[in-house]
Amino acid sequence: LTSKELTEQTLAGIKEKDEDISAFITVNDAATDVAKKVDTEGIKGNLSGIPIAFKDNIVSNGIKTTAASKILYNFMPVYSATVLEKLESAGAINIGKTNMDEFAMGSSTETSFFGNTHNPWNLDYVPGGSSGGSAAAVASGEVVAALGTDTGGSIRQPAAFNGIFGIKPTYGRVSRWGVIAFSSSLDQVGVMSKRVEDSATVLSTMAGHDYHDSTSSEKEVPDYRANLDKDMSGVKIAIPKEFWHEGADPEVIKQVNAAIDVYKKLGATVEEVSLPTLKHAVEVYYVLASSEASSNLQRYDGVRYGFRAKDVKNIKDLFVNSRSEGFGDEVKRRIMLGTFALSAGSYDAYFKKAAQVRTIFIQEMTKVLDKYDLIMGPSTTSAAFKIGAKIDDPLAMYMNDILTIPANLAGLPAASVPAGLANGMPVGLQIMAKPFNEQAIFNAAYALQ
Ligand code: GLN
Numbered sequence: 001l002t003s004k005e006l007t008e009q010t011l012a013g014i015k016e017k018d019e020d021i022s023a024f025i026t027v028n029d030a031a032t033d034v035a036k037k038v039d040t041e042g043i044k045g046n047l048s049g050i051p052i053a054f055k056d057n058i059v060s061n062g063i064k065t066t067a068a069s070k071i072l073y074n075f076m077p078v079y080s081a082t083v084l085e086k087l088e089s090a091g092a093i094n095i096g097k098t099n100m101d102e103f104a105m106g107s108s109t110e111t112s113f114f115g116n117t118h119n120p121w122n123l124d125y126v127p128g129g130s131s132g133g134s135a136a137a138v139a140s141g142e143v144v145a146a147l148g149t150d151t152g153g154s155i156r157q158p159a160a161f162n163g164i165f166g167i168k169p170t171y172g173r174v175s176r177w178g179v180i181a182f183s184s185s186l187d188q189v190g191v192m193s194k195r196v197e198d199s200a201t202v203l204s205t206m207a208g209h210d211y212h213d214s215t216s217s218e219k220e221v222p223d224y225r226a227n228l229d230k231d232m233s234g235v236k237i238a239i240p241k242e243f244w245h246e247g248a249d250p251e252v253i254k255q256v257n258a259a260i261d262v263y264k265k266l267g268a269t270v271e272e273v274s275l276p277t278l279k280h281a282v283e284v285y286y287v288l289a290s291s292e293a294s295s296n297l298q299r300y301d302g303v304r305y306g307f308r309a310k311d312v313k314n315i316k317d318l319f320v321n322s323r324s325e326g327f328g329d330e331v332k333r334r335i336m337l338g339t340f341a342l343s344a345g346s347y348d349a350y351f352k353k354a355a356q357v358r359t360i361f362i363q364e365m366t367k368v369l370d371k372y373d374l375i376m377g378p379s380t381t382s383a384a385f386k387i388g389a390k391i392d393d394p395l396a397m398y399m400n401d402i403l404t405i406p407a408n409l410a411g412l413p414a415a416s417v418p419a420g421l422a423n424g425m426p427v428g429l430q431i432m433a434k435p436f437n438e439q440a441i442f443n444a445a446y447a448l449q
Helices: 003-021 031-041 082-089 132-139 156-162 196-206 250-265 276-299 315-326 329-342 348-371 394-399 405-410 438-448
Strands: 024-027 051-055 093-098 145-150 165-168 188-193 236-240 269-273 374-378 414-422 425-433
Touching: 003 024, 003 031, 003 051, 003 093, 003 132, 024 132, 031 093, 051 132, 082 093, 082 196, 093 132, 132 145, 132 156, 132 188, 145 196, 156 165, 156 414, 156 425, 165 196, 165 438, 188 196, 196 438, 236 250, 236 348, 250 269, 250 374, 250 414, 250 425, 250 438, 276 329, 276 348, 276 394, 276 405, 329 348, 348 374, 348 405, 374 438, 414 438, 425 438
Parallel strands: 051 093, 051 145, 236 269, 236 374
Antiparallel strands: 024 093, 145 188, 165 188, 165 414, 374 425, 414 425
């Protein structure tokens, strides 16, 4: 099979399946030409000729990048994100840009300006979010792997809802240059695939230090795939009792417990621990993430790029109208929340307090990881919900993230691994590890696969 043939097949598959699923915002019609080049020039890399999908907040030179927002509906980047460039240098083909919640704010892909994506397991259900398009594209078999971003769970929650593997690496493991910023102290790029091996290959290829991103780490990047090891004997697993909290769906708990029992059988030791501050994680996250977002989103003003309001009389109207018409409701809610939390009168009570509680939480997690190799629990408190069920209830939507937020607050690597079904919809087991020990996560996920 040539790369061109594989790309043509992939494009045909997307065309057929995406009528129902709507995982893509933009399909890259030029992909076949790129594949032809890979064939003729013989680009040798560990992803040579493999079509990969990219969440639409990862900028792609000459291919529209929208972050699923009206304010960027026509934005044509003149450069590519480092992750995209690295994967292309290894021979990967950018097959298209996937749907997401607007600016990655949401947990269901319902806040997209371009309409929602459907869960391939049942089209009446959400695919999760914000990387819902990427997850649905992988679960439906449109692509073998897709990149996502994860600020508070946006890779792991959709991976869980779609029955696939998805990993958010350690903060600093992957460059964010060219990735549209949401909350800079939390954002990280990661990957989703059905097979653990494929994510391992993609992550090794795109990780590492980048001159353009001073938050990227200089630590050496292991070959995760070559080092996959199923041996779980002696591995110490912590299960925080707060992850099994009352609101969780008993069917989800049953499946997650069954997965953890497999590790016991494979020789791992499993012990209960406590993360008392988990109960504040959602509040802390939404104050910090919204504050950073309100600052990051100042650049969208209708002047430099993207949507510009018409019929304005002066520069102030241009800013106000472009932003009022260009941003959706959820994004506006975050900007208002964040601006409030950062304002002179509320900074101490909200932003500063949230930052302090974050520090306490990091200490709690670090203490657990001093003694244990892995932390495990459910990825989410329920399986996928129906389209429309939570979109009018922001707090219910925010509570979705309670189990995924901890890894972002502490900068830890974390993944969701398929762990059976609850009432016919997939369930995810979440695995967290020490900073820069993605290998331990890949190994544990591989052992379960
Ligand atoms: N659902 C969370 C939010 O809306 C997380 C989003 C994300 O990880 N990008 O902020």
